[in-house]
Amino acid sequence: GQNIDQPTEMTATEGAIVQINCTYQTSGFNGLFWYQQHAGEAPTFLSYNVLDGLEEKGRFSSFLSRSKGYSYLLLKELQMKDSASYLCAAMDSNYQLIWGAGTKLIIKP
Amino acid sequence: GAVVSQHPSWVICKSGTSVKIECRSLDFQATTMFWYRQFPKQSLMLMATSNEGSKATYEQGVEKDKFLINHASLTLSTLTVTSAHPEDSSFYICSAKLGKSDTGELFFGEGSRLTVL
Numbered sequence: 001g002q003n004i005d006q007p008t009e010m011t012a013t014e015g016a017i018v019q020i021n022c023t024y025q026t027s028g029f030n031g032l033f034w035y036q037q038h039a040g041e042a043p044t045f046l047s048y049n050v051l052d053g054l055e056e057k058g059r060f061s062s063f064l065s066r067s068k069g070y071s072y073l074l075l076k077e078l079q080m081k082d083s084a085s086y087l088c089a090a091m092d093s094n095y096q097l098i099w100g101a102g103t104k105l106i107i108k109p
Numbered sequence: 110g111a112v113v114s115q116h117p118s119w120v121i122c123k124s125g126t127s128v129k130i131e132c133r134s135l136d137f138q139a140t141t142m143f144w145y146r147q148f149p150k151q152s153l154m155l156m157a158t159s160n161e162g163s164k165a166t167y168e169q170g171v172e173k174d175k176f177l178i179n180h181a182s183l184t185l186s187t188l189t190v191t192s193a194h195p196e197d198s199s200f201y202i203c204s205a206k207l208g209k210s211d212t213g214e215l216f217f218g219e220g221s222r223l224t225v226l
Contacts, residue, residue, distance in 0.1 A: 007180070033215075040200075040220075040222075041219070041220065042115075042202050042217040042218060042219050042220040043153070043202075043213070043217050045216075046215070052178045052208070087152060096155070096158070097143075097155070099152050099153050099154075099155070100152060101151065101152040104150075
Protein backbone atom coordinates (compact mmCIF):
# COMPACT_ATOMS: atom_id res chain seq x y z
CA GLY A 1 0.00 0.00 0.00
CA GLN A 2 0.89 3.64 -0.10
CA ASN A 3 2.02 5.27 3.09
CA ILE A 4 3.66 8.41 4.39
CA ASP A 5 5.20 8.54 7.87
CA GLN A 6 6.29 11.64 9.73
CA PRO A 7 6.44 12.51 13.43
CA THR A 8 3.26 13.83 14.98
CA GLU A 9 4.84 16.66 16.93
CA MET A 10 8.20 18.29 17.49
CA THR A 11 9.40 21.06 19.76
CA ALA A 12 12.34 23.38 19.11
CA THR A 13 13.78 26.61 20.45
CA GLU A 14 13.71 29.95 18.70
CA GLY A 15 16.94 30.50 16.75
CA ALA A 16 17.78 26.81 16.63
CA ILE A 17 17.67 24.27 13.79
CA VAL A 18 15.10 21.49 13.41
CA GLN A 19 14.88 18.57 11.00
CA ILE A 20 11.51 17.01 10.19
CA ASN A 21 11.78 13.55 8.68
CA CYS A 22 9.42 11.82 6.27
CA THR A 23 9.47 8.29 4.89
CA TYR A 24 7.25 7.22 2.03
CA GLN A 25 6.04 4.16 0.18
CA THR A 26 4.19 4.81 -3.05
CA SER A 27 3.25 3.09 -6.29
CA GLY A 28 5.76 4.82 -8.48
CA PHE A 29 7.29 8.16 -7.58
CA ASN A 30 7.12 11.56 -9.16
CA GLY A 31 8.44 13.82 -6.46
CA LEU A 32 8.20 14.78 -2.82
CA PHE A 33 6.53 17.96 -1.58
CA TRP A 34 6.66 19.85 1.69
CA TYR A 35 3.86 22.21 2.66
CA GLN A 36 3.44 24.48 5.66
CA GLN A 37 0.03 24.87 7.24
CA HIS A 38 -0.90 27.28 10.00
CA ALA A 39 -3.95 26.41 12.08
CA GLY A 40 -7.18 27.24 10.30
CA GLU A 41 -5.45 28.07 7.03
CA ALA A 42 -4.80 26.25 3.77
CA PRO A 43 -1.36 24.74 3.12
CA THR A 44 1.34 26.78 1.42
CA PHE A 45 4.02 25.28 -0.80
CA LEU A 46 7.57 25.06 0.57
CA SER A 47 9.55 22.70 -1.64
CA TYR A 48 9.56 20.01 -4.30
CA ASN A 49 12.28 17.36 -4.74
CA VAL A 50 12.41 14.77 -7.47
CA LEU A 51 16.18 14.20 -7.64
CA ASP A 52 18.38 12.96 -4.82
CA GLY A 53 20.10 15.61 -2.81
CA LEU A 54 19.60 18.80 -0.89
CA GLU A 55 17.66 21.81 -2.16
CA GLU A 56 18.23 24.99 -0.22
CA LYS A 57 15.81 27.89 -0.21
CA GLY A 58 16.64 30.54 2.35
CA ARG A 59 16.14 29.25 5.87
CA PHE A 60 14.43 26.11 4.62
CA SER A 61 16.14 23.15 2.94
CA SER A 62 14.70 19.87 1.74
CA PHE A 63 16.54 16.60 1.16
CA LEU A 64 15.53 13.51 -0.79
CA SER A 65 16.88 9.98 -1.01
CA ARG A 66 14.83 7.99 -3.52
CA SER A 67 16.62 4.72 -2.79
CA LYS A 68 15.70 5.01 0.89
CA GLY A 69 12.23 6.49 0.39
CA TYR A 70 13.25 9.27 2.73
CA SER A 71 13.07 13.03 2.87
CA TYR A 72 13.62 15.70 5.45
CA LEU A 73 12.81 19.35 5.83
CA LEU A 74 15.45 21.42 7.59
CA LEU A 75 14.48 24.72 9.17
CA LYS A 76 17.27 27.03 10.33
CA GLU A 77 17.25 30.11 12.53
CA LEU A 78 13.81 29.22 13.78
CA GLN A 79 11.34 32.02 14.34
CA MET A 80 8.14 31.98 16.34
CA LYS A 81 6.14 32.34 13.10
CA ASP A 82 7.52 28.95 12.00
CA SER A 83 5.17 27.31 14.50
CA ALA A 84 2.87 25.37 12.19
CA SER A 85 2.15 21.93 10.83
CA TYR A 86 4.47 20.66 8.12
CA LEU A 87 2.96 18.26 5.63
CA CYS A 88 4.99 15.79 3.62
CA ALA A 89 3.38 14.55 0.39
CA ALA A 90 4.66 12.10 -2.23
CA MET A 91 3.40 12.06 -5.80
CA ASP A 92 2.73 8.57 -7.13
CA SER A 93 2.82 7.18 -10.66
CA ASN A 94 -0.65 8.62 -11.37
CA TYR A 95 0.58 12.07 -10.34
CA GLN A 96 -1.65 12.01 -7.29
CA LEU A 97 -0.39 13.31 -3.97
CA ILE A 98 -0.27 10.97 -1.00
CA TRP A 99 -0.33 13.10 2.12
CA GLY A 100 1.28 12.51 5.50
CA ALA A 101 -0.64 13.39 8.64
CA GLY A 102 1.61 16.37 9.25
CA THR A 103 4.15 17.28 11.92
CA LYS A 104 3.12 19.95 14.38
CA LEU A 105 6.16 22.09 15.12
CA ILE A 106 6.12 24.04 18.37
CA ILE A 107 8.67 26.83 18.75
CA LYS A 108 9.57 27.93 22.26
CA PRO A 109 11.26 31.24 23.11
CA GLY B 110 2.34 33.69 -8.49
CA ALA B 111 -0.76 31.70 -9.29
CA VAL B 112 -3.79 32.50 -7.14
CA VAL B 113 -6.68 30.25 -6.23
CA SER B 114 -9.70 31.84 -4.61
CA GLN B 115 -12.27 29.92 -2.62
CA HIS B 116 -15.70 31.22 -1.61
CA PRO B 117 -17.27 31.38 0.89
CA SER B 118 -14.62 31.30 3.61
CA TRP B 119 -17.17 30.57 6.29
CA VAL B 120 -20.64 29.14 6.00
CA ILE B 121 -23.19 28.06 8.57
CA CYS B 122 -26.27 26.19 7.44
CA LYS B 123 -29.15 24.21 8.83
CA SER B 124 -29.20 20.44 8.66
CA GLY B 125 -30.83 19.23 5.47
CA THR B 126 -29.89 22.20 3.33
CA SER B 127 -27.33 22.27 0.50
CA VAL B 128 -24.21 24.39 0.37
CA LYS B 129 -22.11 25.30 -2.67
CA ILE B 130 -18.42 26.14 -2.42
CA GLU B 131 -16.60 27.73 -5.35
CA CYS B 132 -12.95 27.37 -6.28
CA ARG B 133 -11.54 29.74 -8.89
CA SER B 134 -8.10 30.00 -10.45
CA LEU B 135 -7.75 33.76 -10.86
CA ASP B 136 -4.81 34.15 -13.19
CA PHE B 137 -4.27 30.76 -14.79
CA GLN B 138 -6.17 27.92 -16.35
CA ALA B 139 -6.54 24.79 -14.28
CA THR B 140 -7.56 21.64 -16.10
CA THR B 141 -7.35 19.71 -12.84
CA MET B 142 -8.57 20.76 -9.42
CA PHE B 143 -8.65 18.77 -6.22
CA TRP B 144 -11.07 18.90 -3.32
CA TYR B 145 -10.01 18.01 0.22
CA ARG B 146 -11.60 18.00 3.63
CA GLN B 147 -9.69 18.38 6.82
CA PHE B 148 -10.83 17.66 10.35
CA PRO B 149 -9.17 19.44 13.27
CA LYS B 150 -5.63 18.30 13.93
CA GLN B 151 -5.76 15.88 11.01
CA SER B 152 -4.17 15.90 7.58
CA LEU B 153 -5.83 16.67 4.29
CA MET B 154 -8.10 13.96 2.96
CA LEU B 155 -8.50 13.94 -0.79
CA MET B 156 -12.18 13.74 -1.68
CA ALA B 157 -12.11 13.94 -5.45
CA THR B 158 -10.19 15.00 -8.51
CA SER B 159 -12.05 17.39 -10.76
CA ASN B 160 -11.18 17.54 -14.46
CA GLU B 161 -12.58 20.26 -16.69
CA GLY B 162 -15.34 19.04 -18.92
CA SER B 163 -15.58 15.56 -17.44
CA LYS B 164 -16.94 13.81 -14.39
CA ALA B 165 -15.00 14.03 -11.17
CA THR B 166 -13.07 11.03 -9.87
CA TYR B 167 -14.04 10.33 -6.28
CA GLU B 168 -11.87 8.67 -3.68
CA GLN B 169 -13.04 5.50 -2.02
CA GLY B 170 -15.59 6.15 0.66
CA VAL B 171 -16.66 9.57 -0.64
CA GLU B 172 -20.33 9.69 -1.67
CA LYS B 173 -20.53 11.27 -5.10
CA ASP B 174 -24.27 11.94 -4.75
CA LYS B 175 -23.67 13.83 -1.55
CA PHE B 176 -20.63 15.80 -2.65
CA LEU B 177 -21.44 17.06 -6.14
CA ILE B 178 -18.49 18.42 -8.07
CA ASN B 179 -18.77 20.45 -11.25
CA HIS B 180 -15.79 21.72 -13.25
CA ALA B 181 -17.53 23.55 -16.05
CA SER B 182 -14.68 25.84 -17.05
CA LEU B 183 -10.91 26.02 -16.88
CA THR B 184 -11.08 28.48 -14.00
CA LEU B 185 -13.98 27.26 -11.86
CA SER B 186 -14.83 24.13 -9.94
CA THR B 187 -17.69 23.87 -7.46
CA LEU B 188 -18.37 21.50 -4.60
CA THR B 189 -21.98 21.18 -3.44
CA VAL B 190 -22.65 19.45 -0.15
CA THR B 191 -26.19 18.19 -0.53
CA SER B 192 -28.54 17.62 2.41
CA ALA B 193 -25.82 18.60 4.83
CA HIS B 194 -25.67 17.05 8.29
CA PRO B 195 -23.63 18.04 11.35
CA GLU B 196 -21.04 15.35 10.58
CA ASP B 197 -20.31 17.17 7.31
CA SER B 198 -18.97 20.11 9.31
CA SER B 199 -15.36 20.42 8.27
CA PHE B 200 -12.73 22.54 6.55
CA TYR B 201 -12.99 22.08 2.78
CA ILE B 202 -10.00 23.08 0.68
CA CYS B 203 -9.48 23.10 -3.06
CA SER B 204 -6.24 23.12 -5.02
CA ALA B 205 -5.36 23.50 -8.67
CA LYS B 206 -2.62 22.36 -10.99
CA LEU B 207 -1.05 24.95 -13.25
CA GLY B 208 -2.10 24.15 -16.82
CA LYS B 209 -1.63 20.55 -17.83
CA SER B 210 1.59 20.04 -15.91
CA ASP B 211 1.81 16.65 -14.27
CA THR B 212 4.48 17.76 -11.88
CA GLY B 213 5.13 20.80 -9.83
CA GLU B 214 3.33 22.51 -7.03
CA LEU B 215 -0.34 22.73 -6.32
CA PHE B 216 -1.93 26.07 -5.57
CA PHE B 217 -4.41 26.02 -2.72
CA GLY B 218 -7.51 28.06 -2.05
CA GLU B 219 -7.97 29.68 1.33
CA GLY B 220 -10.36 26.97 2.47
CA SER B 221 -14.03 27.03 3.41
CA ARG B 222 -15.14 26.23 6.93
CA LEU B 223 -18.58 24.61 6.95
CA THR B 224 -20.64 24.35 10.12
CA VAL B 225 -23.90 22.44 9.91
CA LEU B 226 -26.29 23.08 12.78
